[in-house]
Structure formats: C-alpha cells, structure tokens
Amino acid sequence: MDAQARKHGYAGTQSEDQGMSIRKGPWTIEEDSLLAHYISIHGEGHWNSAARCAGLKRTGKSCRLRWLNYLRPNVRRGNITLKEQLLILQLHSRWGNRWSKIAQMLPGRTDNEIKNYWRTRVQKQAKQLKCDVNSKQFRDTMRYVWIPQLIEKIGAESESPMDQPTISPPTYYSSQIDIPVTASESGSDLIDPDFMPDISVSSTFSDSLDAQVSPWSDLTDYQNPPCGQYYSDSMQNGSSLCPENDSSSWSWCQDGVDMQGVEQERYGFIGGGDSLDQSLWNEENIWFLQQQLM
DNA sequence: AATCATATCAACCGCTCGATG
DNA sequence: ACATCGAGCGGTTGATATGAT
Structure with missing residues (x-):
C-alpha cells in the first residue's frame, strides 16, 4: 500500500467490497x-x-x-508484568514465535502485544549482545541470566505484603519453578532462593554480561546478574565439566559446569517449536505462572 | 527550543489452514 | 480430489511518543 x-485512511483498491x-x-x-x-x-x-x-x-x-x-472485553493493556515477562520467555523458549498460542496463556494479552514486546524488548537485547535472537548465546543468556533474575525479582515482590498479600511466598515460588535444573522428576532439583543472589560468576561471563547486557526494562535492572551456581548441583549429570570446547562456539564455564555441554545435552531450540524441553518448561510451571496472572 | 534518534504500538499484508460445496 | 473462501497467524511497516543532544 x-x-x-x-x-x-483509504486504500486505492476495492478488493473485498465491490466498488x-x-x-x-x-x-x-x-x-x-x-x-x-x-x-x-x-x-x-x-x-x-x-x-x-x-x-x-x-x-x-x-x-x-x-x-x-x-x-474485546478484558483486553489487558499497559506494561507487561514481571510474571508475564517470565511466562513469555518460557513459552517462547518452548513454542517459538507462536504468538497466539503464547497469548492464550496470558489472560487478556493479545498476540500482537506479546509479539511487539518480544520484538522491541527481547530482540533489542539480542541486538545489543550482537547475536541472533535464536543463537545459542542469546538463549543461554536468557535461560541462565534473565529468567533466574525474573524469578528472583518476582520472589522478592511476592515477599512484599503490599504487593501480593495473599499468595506465593518465595519459597512457594521456588518450589514450583524448576527453571535451570536438569531432569527434575523427583522434584528435588529445585531452585533454592538462597542461591539466587550473590553468585560467583566466572570473569569472562560476568564481564561479558556487565559489558553487554544493558538494562532491560524490568528485566535487567541488575548490575550483577546472578547466574550459574544454582545449576551446579543439579547439572552435574551434564557430564561435561569445563571441557576445552571448540573455541569457535560460544560457551562458558562456571562453578565447574560447562553450560554449552549442558545445553547440547538438554536443550531444545528456541523457536524450534516442537523440540520441547519438558524438564525445564514443564506444564506445572506454566500452569502455576498462569494462576499467578489470573 | 529545536532537532534528531530511538522506542513503542496499532494496523496492514501475505501466507497458510481448515471448512465447505 | 479440487476449488473457493473465511479466519487466523506471523512478519512488517509507519505513525506517534519519548528521550537525548
């Protein structure tokens, strides 16, 4: 056009209504x-x-x-909340650009809104990291940094009686969301909130993030992204502990865990649609987040 | 105050899919 | 089996708002 x-405000053609x-x-x-x-x-x-x-x-x-x-009634407008952000990240990791499907999980949000959020906020970060939004580097950053940060912040908010007087103390949250852990069938490999802040980060990783990850609205107003340690226990079965990997590929080690090795072993592909990471983005977590949004 | 750059978001476009005849 | 059509989806664009210089 x-x-x-x-x-x-007028098109030059009359395709649908005759004349x-x-x-x-x-x-x-x-x-x-x-x-x-x-x-x-x-x-x-x-x-x-x-x-x-x-x-x-x-x-x-x-x-x-x-x-x-x-x-439409009940259309929810305004800022995407932390919980919504978290859910979007999780669901996108699972389903890729299936915006309408993702939107179905966020009451009142439209696919357009979520799509816009992704493009303006998330893709911007990928751009600043100088990587593709589907790249491993970006996926890793999202999974190991932003999502844990969001969970932490949501947990902190839940602690505030002013904010959410009724439900979800942090412990409850942490017991429900097993974000960065490996096969958690037993339910024992859950995030310990005590691990969340004050994480020792390898210099390469922290330098990289401090330098490259700019504040990302609600998500990234952190100077020292917590990451790493809380995977260490549960990811030992990732087996490849700090191998000297192919240096051409992006990877890092922290606390004895080689993220790339873990990634290769465990992860589906962001935007890959059907290659799901059930242990990470399980139905329970998504359901729980949905309940929080209700 | 003016200008420029960037971010945000509403809306359009083209394509695909499923229902129907 | 095929054609047609409506609905829906994801990608993209452009107008506007906001912030920086």
Whole structure:
C-alpha cells in the first residue's frame, strides 16, 4: 500500500467490497462503537459480513483485528508484568514465535502485544549482545541470566505484603519453578532462593554480561546478574565439566559446569517449536505462572 | 527550543489452514 | 480430489511518543 493511501485512511483498491473504498489506518471512535455494537448483538465471527452489516468501510480482517486487540472485553493493556515477562520467555523458549498460542496463556494479552514486546524488548537485547535472537548465546543468556533474575525479582515482590498479600511466598515460588535444573522428576532439583543472589560468576561471563547486557526494562535492572551456581548441583549429570570446547562456539564455564555441554545435552531450540524441553518448561510451571496472572 | 534518534504500538499484508460445496 | 473462501497467524511497516543532544 502506498503511503498516501495509508495517510488518508483509504486504500486505492476495492478488493473485498465491490466498488466501495476500503478504509484503512487508525480506527475512529465511531467505527469502534459501530463494531462493538454489532458484535454485542451478533457475536464474534463472520468478520466480512460484520464489516458490511455494521456499515464499516473496513475489511473483515481489520474488524477482527480491531476487536481482538482493542475492543474485546478484558483486553489487558499497559506494561507487561514481571510474571508475564517470565511466562513469555518460557513459552517462547518452548513454542517459538507462536504468538497466539503464547497469548492464550496470558489472560487478556493479545498476540500482537506479546509479539511487539518480544520484538522491541527481547530482540533489542539480542541486538545489543550482537547475536541472533535464536543463537545459542542469546538463549543461554536468557535461560541462565534473565529468567533466574525474573524469578528472583518476582520472589522478592511476592515477599512484599503490599504487593501480593495473599499468595506465593518465595519459597512457594521456588518450589514450583524448576527453571535451570536438569531432569527434575523427583522434584528435588529445585531452585533454592538462597542461591539466587550473590553468585560467583566466572570473569569472562560476568564481564561479558556487565559489558553487554544493558538494562532491560524490568528485566535487567541488575548490575550483577546472578547466574550459574544454582545449576551446579543439579547439572552435574551434564557430564561435561569445563571441557576445552571448540573455541569457535560460544560457551562458558562456571562453578565447574560447562553450560554449552549442558545445553547440547538438554536443550531444545528456541523457536524450534516442537523440540520441547519438558524438564525445564514443564506444564506445572506454566500452569502455576498462569494462576499467578489470573 | 529545536532537532534528531530511538522506542513503542496499532494496523496492514501475505501466507497458510481448515471448512465447505 | 479440487476449488473457493473465511479466519487466523506471523512478519512488517509507519505513525506517534519519548528521550537525548
């Protein structure tokens, strides 16, 4: 579409409605109310006929999008919360760019919003790390730094009686979210919150992160990212303890654990869709986070 | 105060998929 | 089995807001 047409809110073609100009661009209040009124009577679906019958010079697609992303009741707007961020990271790690699927797990959030969040916040970080968002380096940083940080911060928030008076003390959280641990069938390999802060980090890793990871809104307002140690116990069965790996690939060792070795052994691929890491992103964790968002 | 750069987000586009005839 | 059509999805774009210089 040419910029002029968009600017004036009309398309030059009439593909869907015979001879009628199709309006584009931002929705007006009148259009919103027309659409909302129509849907309140006839319900969702049949978007093309909805557009026609409601007297909107819009495509069905446009109406559907407007309804789902804006007009629909219970649409949640505003900042993505920490818990939502955590859930997004987890679910994206599991499902990749399946935005609508991810959105289904975040009540009130739209796929568009989550997609925008990912692109603006997360991909920005990948860019600053000078790596691809699907690269191993970035996945590792996300899994071993940001997600633990988020969990820590959420735990801290949960401690605050002002914040969440009812549920989820940190211990409860930590007992539910076995983020960085290996096969936790027994449930014993869970994060100990005592491990969370004050982590000794290998110089290469910490230098790298301090230098490269810039503050990431809620996620990254940390100067010394905690990482590493809480994997050490549970990841021993990663077997490859600090081997001198192929130096061309990105890896690090900390507390005797070679993350790359672990990665190779354990991880699915971010954005890889079906290659799931069930031990890491298990249903229980996701369910729990969802409950927190309700 | 003006200008430029960057971030954010609403909306569009093209493609795919599933239902239906 | 094939064609058509509507719905939905993910990627992308452009307008606007915000911050930095």
